[in-house]
Amino acid sequence: MDSTEQQETLEVKIERLLPGGVGLAHAEGRTLFVSLAAPDDIVRVKIDRVSGKVAFASIIEIIKPSPVRIEPPCPYFGLCGGCDFQQLSYEAQLDAKKEIILDCLHRIAKIEAPLETPIHASPKPWQYRARATWQFDRSTNRLGYFTRGSNNVCDVEYCAVLVPELQQTLEELRNEIPSEQLPKHIDAVAGDDGVSVAVRNAGVQGHNAPIISRRIGNETYQFSAEGFFQINHDLLEAMIETALGDAEGKAAVDLYCGVGLFTLPLARRFERVIGVEANPLATDFARRNLAECTPIVREGADSARSENQETEIVTARVGDWLSQHSNSIGTVDFLLLDPPRTGAENKDIAGILALRPRQISYVSCDPATLARDLKKLIAGGYSLDSVAAFDMFPQTHHVETIARLSATSV
Numbered sequence: 001m002d003s004t005e006q007q008e009t010l011e012v013k014i015e016r017l018l019p020g021g022v023g024l025a026h027a028e029g030r031t032l033f034v035s036l037a038a039p040d041d042i043v044r045v046k047i048d049r050v051s052g053k054v055a056f057a058s059i060i061e062i063i064k065p066s067p068v069r070i071e072p073p074c075p076y077f078g079l080c081g082g083c084d085f086q087q088l089s090y091e092a093q094l095d096a097k098k099e100i101i102l103d104c105l106h107r108i109a110k111i112e113a114p115l116e117t118p119i120h121a122s123p124k125p126w127q128y129r130a131r132a133t134w135q136f137d138r139s140t141n142r143l144g145y146f147t148r149g150s151n152n153v154c155d156v157e158y159c160a161v162l163v164p165e166l167q168q169t170l171e172e173l174r175n176e177i178p179s180e181q182l183p184k185h186i187d188a189v190a191g192d193d194g195v196s197v198a199v200r201n202a203g204v205q206g207h208n209a210p211i212i213s214r215r216i217g218n219e220t221y222q223f224s225a226e227g228f229f230q231i232n233h234d235l236l237e238a239m240i241e242t243a244l245g246d247a248e249g250k251a252a253v254d255l256y257c258g259v260g261l262f263t264l265p266l267a268r269r270f271e272r273v274i275g276v277e278a279n280p281l282a283t284d285f286a287r288r289n290l291a292e293c294t295p296i297v298r299e300g301a302d303s304a305r306s307e308n309q310e311t312e313i314v315t316a317r318v319g320d321w322l323s324q325h326s327n328s329i330g331t332v333d334f335l336l337l338d339p340p341r342t343g344a345e346n347k348d349i350a351g352i353l354a355l356r357p358r359q360i361s362y363v364s365c366d367p368a369t370l371a372r373d374l375k376k377l378i379a380g381g382y383s384l385d386s387v388a389a390f391d392m393f394p395q396t397h398h399v400e401t402i403a404r405l406s407a408t409s410v
């Protein structure tokens with residue numbers, strides 16, 4: 001790209017928001033991806049980068065704002081890499097996320113039928129984030145998040161999406177810890193009984209983060225800042241209900257089970273449950289959480305955890321475990337998978353198809369990889385029964401989606 005291209009500015013109309021949260025526009029034979037845009041904005045943009053017929057652009061002037069555009073409330077918005085949807089009213093954020101999911105299902109998975117996709121709003125559009133990673137740059141003394149598109153640190157004194165306990169922790173780190181003692185990366189997560197903080201220097205994780213817990217529905221989960229736990233705790237009970245629906249039976253498998261968020265409620269409904277997770281720290285927590293999960297007798301139901309209930313947590317990569325066990329573990333009534341953003345690997349999908357569970361619940365934090373994987377599952381003999389979205393990450397383009405499938409022939 002030459003320097004004239006770097007200077008180029010164009011007036012464009014934003015057509016809609018795309019997966020990844022960027023605005024789509026067309027000008028001078030190019031497709032433009034415009035960051036921090038709102039649908040129907042008319043804006044002057046500068047081209048930041050060109051790749052063939054595609055250009056990446058940023059807004060330098062809002063000529064006519066979209067009807068759903070609002071003044072971003074956070075003073076760091078645009079510089080901080082954390083949020084990219086604050087320019088949209090909350091309703092418009094939800095609409096955009098729903099459209100992004102349907103776009104992925106249609107374009108990637110070729111799902112034609114208009115699927116009803118309810119989106120569950122976050123009870124709190126601000127102060128919802130119970131897990132965060134902060135960066136510290138000793139050379140500038142900045143503590144906060146990476147800036148948009150770089151590894152420079154944006155100094156953030158107040159983060160409007162953090163739960164108050166984490167905001168307080170951020171302030172304590174800033175005000176009470178001498179800067180020479182602050183590590184490069186700090187992970188923090190809030191529970192019912194406090195905040196767990198873990199430090200990482202040069203990619204090396206410390207191993208002394210306090211263990212905390214969170215009660216969600218009927219279950220108590222222990223975890224620490226050294227491993228994964230979901231971000232928006234207020235939505236988790238509804239998400240678990242949607243993911244499990246009325247599933248009950250003899251055997252269930254929970255792939256990428258983490259500390260057992262879905263494994264515990266599954267253990268109340270199925271006689272045999274197997275959780276598979278690669279991170280040994282998470283599987284330790286999952287075993288502990290299951291061991292301490294007390295039987296609950298639900299009114300009118302005989303599905304409480306019984307004495308002959310069998311639960312196993314396996315520390316393994318999902319693809320490896322499936323390739324060894326999918327032909328030997330017998331009939332599986334229900335399989336839940338909740339992979340990282342990259343989705344399931346080919347080997348994982350092949351193993352799931354070989355296992356042939358009667359029902360699948362796919363919990364995903366990336367609609368594009370979800371659609372890619374649904375296409376393979378549908379081609380492998382499953383039909384898509386329902387899709388529901390959860391706004392786990394307000395003020396960002398990220399969204400959690402749950403797709404339920406059933407085997408068309410067993």
Ligand SMILES: C[S@@+](CC[C@H](N)C(=O)[O-])C[C@H]1O[C@@H](n2cnc3c(N)ncnc32)[C@H](O)[C@@H]1O
Pocket residue numbers: 228229230256257258259260261262276277278279282316317318319338339340341
């Ligand atoms: C999105 S988290 C879900 C965790 C859990 N279901 C929950 O909701 O808390 C994805 C999990 O997959 C694990 N993971 C990533 N790749 C994996 C793999 N190939 N095999 C097994 N686990 C994996 C991560 O360690 C992480 O705990």
